[in-house]
Amino acid sequence: xxxxxxxxxxxxxxxxxxxxxxxxxxxxxxxxxxxxxxxxxxxxxxxxxxxxxxxxxxxxxxxxxxxxxxxxxxxxxxxxxxxxxxxxxxxxxxxxxxxxxxxxxxxxxxxxxxxxxxxxxxxxxxxxxxxxxxxxxxxxxxxxxxxxxxxxxxxxxxxxxxxxxxxxxxxxxxxxxxxxxxxxxxxxxxxxxxxxxxxxxxxxxxxxxxxxxxxxxxxxxxxxxxxxxxxxxxxxxxxxxxxxxxxxxxxxxxxxxxxxxxxxxxxxxxxxxxxxxxxxxxxxxxxxxxxxxxxxxxxxxxxxxxxxxxxxxxxxxxxxxxxxxxxxxxxxxxxxxxxxxxxxxxxxxxxxxxxxxxxxxxxxxxxxxxxxxxxxxxxxxxxxxxxxxxxxx
Amino acid sequence: xxxxxxxxxxxxxxxxxxxxxxxxxxxxxxxxxxxxxxxxxxxxxxxxxxxxxxxxxxxxxxxxxxxxxxxxxxxxxxxxxxxxxxxxxxxxxxxxxxxxxxxxxxxxxxxxxxxxxxxxxxxxxxxxxxxxxxxxxxxxxxxxxxxxxxxxxxxxxxxxxxxxxxxxxxxxxxxxxxxxxxxxxxxxxxxxxxxxxxxxxxxxxxxxxxxxxxxxxxxxxxxxxxxxxxxxxxxxxxxxxxxxxxxxxxxxxxxxxxxxxxxxxxxxxxxxxxxxxxxxxxxxxxxxxxxxxxxxxxxxxxxxxxxxxxxxxxxxxxxxxxxxxxxxxxxxxxxxxxxxxxxxxxxxxxxxxxxxxxxxxxxxxxxxxxxxxxxxxxxxxxxxxxxxxxxxx
Numbered sequence: 144x145x146x147x148x149x150x151x152x153x154x155x156x157x158x159x160x161x162x163x164x165x166x167x168x169x170x171x172x173x174x175x176x177x178x179x180x181x182x183x184x185x186x187x188x189x190x191x192x193x194x195x196x197x198x199x200x201x202x203x204x205x206x207x208x209x210x211x212x213x214x215x216x217x218x219x220x221x222x223x224x225x226x227x228x229x230x231x232x233x234x235x236x237x238x239x240x241x242x243x244x245x246x247x248x249x250x251x252x253x254x255x256x257x258x259x260x261x262x263x264x265x266x267x268x269x270x271x272x273x274x275x276x277x278x279x280x281x282x283x284x285x286x287x288x289x290x291x292x293x294x295x296x297x298x299x300x301x302x303x304x305x306x307x308x309x310x311x312x313x314x315x316x317x318x319x320x321x322x323x324x325x326x327x328x329x330x331x332x333x334x335x336x337x338x339x340x341x342x343x344x345x346x347x348x349x350x351x352x353x354x355x356x357x358x359x360x361x362x363x364x365x366x367x368x369x370x371x372x373x374x375x376x377x378x379x380x381x382x383x384x385x386x387x388x389x390x391x392x393x394x395x396x397x398x399x400x401x402x403x404x405x406x407x408x409x410x411x412x413x414x415x416x417x418x419x420x421x422x423x424x425x426x427x428x429x430x431x432x433x434x435x436x437x438x439x440x441x442x443x444x445x446x447x448x449x450x451x452x453x454x455x456x457x458x459x460x461x462x463x464x465x466x467x468x469x470x471x472x473x474x475x476x477x478x479x480x481x482x483x484x485x486x487x488x489x490x491x492x493x494x495x496x497x498x499x500x501x502x503x504x505x506x507x508x509x510x511x512x513x514x515x516x517x518x519x520x521x522x523x524x525x526x527x528x529x530x531x532x533x534x535x536x
Numbered sequence: 537x538x539x540x541x542x543x544x545x546x547x548x549x550x551x552x553x554x555x556x557x558x559x560x561x562x563x564x565x566x567x568x569x570x571x572x573x574x575x576x577x578x579x580x581x582x583x584x585x586x587x588x589x590x591x592x593x594x595x596x597x598x599x600x601x602x603x604x605x606x607x608x609x610x611x612x613x614x615x616x617x618x619x620x621x622x623x624x625x626x627x628x629x630x631x632x633x634x635x636x637x638x639x640x641x642x643x644x645x646x647x648x649x650x651x652x653x654x655x656x657x658x659x660x661x662x663x664x665x666x667x668x669x670x671x672x673x674x675x676x677x678x679x680x681x682x683x684x685x686x687x688x689x690x691x692x693x694x695x696x697x698x699x700x701x702x703x704x705x706x707x708x709x710x711x712x713x714x715x716x717x718x719x720x721x722x723x724x725x726x727x728x729x730x731x732x733x734x735x736x737x738x739x740x741x742x743x744x745x746x747x748x749x750x751x752x753x754x755x756x757x758x759x760x761x762x763x764x765x766x767x768x769x770x771x772x773x774x775x776x777x778x779x780x781x782x783x784x785x786x787x788x789x790x791x792x793x794x795x796x797x798x799x800x801x802x803x804x805x806x807x808x809x810x811x812x813x814x815x816x817x818x819x820x821x822x823x824x825x826x827x828x829x830x831x832x833x834x835x836x837x838x839x840x841x842x843x844x845x846x847x848x849x850x851x852x853x854x855x856x857x858x859x860x861x862x863x864x865x866x867x868x869x870x871x872x873x874x875x876x877x878x879x880x881x882x883x884x885x886x887x888x889x890x891x892x893x894x895x896x897x898x899x900x901x902x903x904x905x906x907x908x909x910x911x912x913x914x915x916x917x918x919x920x921x922x923x924x925x926x927x928x929x
Contacts, residue, residue: 144550144781149550152545154541154542155543157540158540354781356781357758357785361758363757364750365753388750391537404784
């Protein structure tokens with residue numbers, strides 16, 4: 144096991160109607176004037192935004208609103224938020240939405256107290272982010288895990304560059320998680336979120352660190368939960384228990400408690416980011432196309448690890464005479480599962496184009512090779528895109 | 537799933553040689569003068585205490601020492617610590633030891649800023665503990681999980697009353713966890729610690745809350761890790777990887793991330809506390825005798841839950857025609873496992889006496905019945921002690 148620090152100080156406030164406590168939570172964590180940041184009309188239409196405002200008003204917390212966060216959140220909205228914060232003397236950022244909204248909120252929180260362009264953190268010119276206004280979240284989709292992480296991903300519109308930043312300063316102080324808020328999600332979004340959660344686990348699972356049984360088992364626990372509960376939510380979006388399981392699994396998957404002490408991969412995320420940046424597709428849908436292709440490209444690097452997940456998670460019988468067959472069977476079952484919950488599994492289904500592959504490889508800007516489970520050269524990434532392009536079951 | 541709050545703000549600093557960072561960690565968390573609290577001679581003999589002092593001296597953090605914490609830590613030592621803190625203007629408590637030492641440190645931290653007798657928190661007269669001096673720990677045994685919890689158990693010498701207190705104020709600010717510090721533990725202590733860790737999971741696993749797949753799976757992950765890694769540590773106490781797995785599993789088992797959203801039991805802990813209070817035996821050894829007996833007494837309340845753990849964790853084959861047989865097979869394998877790692881499984885092996893049973897039942901002071909998975913009346917507890925007394929394999 145590698146040396147590590149694990150620090151997850153976010154207070155998770157989980158369950159029915161907990162969003163009504165948000166005013167008190169903001170005050171508890173030192174906020175006196177809030178920016179309420181949200182995305183599209185669903186939080187308005189559902190009445191959630193009204194309940195949030197009522198809670199702030201009840202506690203005497205004034206607020207300014209900024210809606211319009213888009214999936215794959217943009218730098219322009221972040222600049223808008225930073226200006227609002229500075230003009231209005233805001234000292235707390237409240238995100239009401241999913242991962243995109245949280246990531247945009249984190250960028251605003253960091254940029255508002257940074258003496259320079261917030262993009263410095265995302266371009267790698269500055270970081271990690273240690274100083275930021277406090278952020279709280281009300282989560283409306285189980286997916287990104289951003290509600291419990293110190294990470295944020297923003298897309299710069301000039302060139303559609305999708306880049307990430309990290310730091311303890313942008314970990315949410317609290318995250319309100321009411322599974323009932325998932326009831327109105329379209330199945331496609333639920334499935335995209337579930338795919339993202341599973342991908343967060345797989346990025347940690349495929350490691351070159353040996354003998355990390357505890358984190359292996361914890362990863363498998365989250366994956367098995369997702370395999371059981373996702374189809375239940377798709378079949379019955381108002382199944383509270385199934386929604387609750389997915390929602391907590393999504394957080395556990397990304398606080399890093401299942402990934403400490405081991406090197407991790409994250410190449411599938413990097414490869415996918417070019418897809419969602421170019422086509423503005425959902426991140427989870429892009430991962431459904433990329434991750435099984437990545438697995439097919441790298442599995443020979445550690446056949447027994449792929450056989451292990453095939454047996455423990457996907458319920459394959461170990462083929463002791465041919466472990467490679469078991470490894471491949473596990474990857475096949477992953478892709479079949481993704482298909483079964485309505486995810487695309489190749490370029491055509493995603494709306495991506497083979498002729499863009501070289502552009503995406505170039506945009507990744509790989510300097511020599513990537514890190515991770517298997518180090519990838521640009522030509523390897525190209526092959527992975529090509530496998531993904533024509534995948535079938 | 538039940539509504540819950542999950543808040544675990546402790547910074548875990550895990551890995552080789554991390555104890556050398558302790559001086560800087562105390563400063564990071566606002567300490568300017570520390571009480572170094574420890575138990576017996578092992579931390580002195582091993583050189584650990586010298587390394588800790590060197591780290592504090594390097595960072596210019598003055599300190600006062602208080603050794604002599606005993607297993608099943610006593611109130612007298614807590615009073616001694618509180619006096620030292622007040623006399624010396626100490627503002628940080630550093631525990632160097634296992635669960636007993638951490639629990640004693642937490643009691644000192646709370647009692648030093650409480651306007652009254654610290655025992656009020658343990659007798660139920662006051663609480664939860666919200667205000668306390670900051671506590672940091674350097675863990676020397678994987679067992680109690682106290683390094684990541686807001687709990688403390690102290691024994692009052694007058695009457696040998698063993699009682700617990702809780703509150704967010706006594707959660708450690710940081711816990712340093714170096715698996716190498718486990719290398720010198722006697723096998724018996726390792727096994728007691730492992731039993732305690734598994735018991736912390738089982739207390740959460742047996743619940744009346746339905747459809748909590750994520751926490752079921754996380755519980756099972758910790759249990760399977762312990763079943764694999766404990767015998768490896770017993771066979772080879774200097775196996776770093778096995779020690780590391782057990783050490784992190786012990787923390788995961790008790791931060792409550794595996795137990796949120798479900799009602800929990802904790803009757804085995806309550807029943808055991810009377811054994812360790814009366815005979816001063818190790819808590820883990822007492823649990824090894826009590827917990828399987830408790831399982832045999834209650835399993836009919838939810839046969840399928842016991843069958844589930846038998847199949848998923850102990851590798852039993854489900855007997856679909858007779859699930860009860862599977863449930864009982866799982867309990868049997870648990871007891872066999874405990875025996876295999878050197879734990880006592882009945883009163884004789886523990887050094888307990890059948891004629892004390894009624895005294896222990898009376899000392900528990902059950903008012904009507906306990907809460908938990910199965911509510912227990914005093915006569916039920918008596919039966920459990922009787923099953924435990926004569927258990928065999």
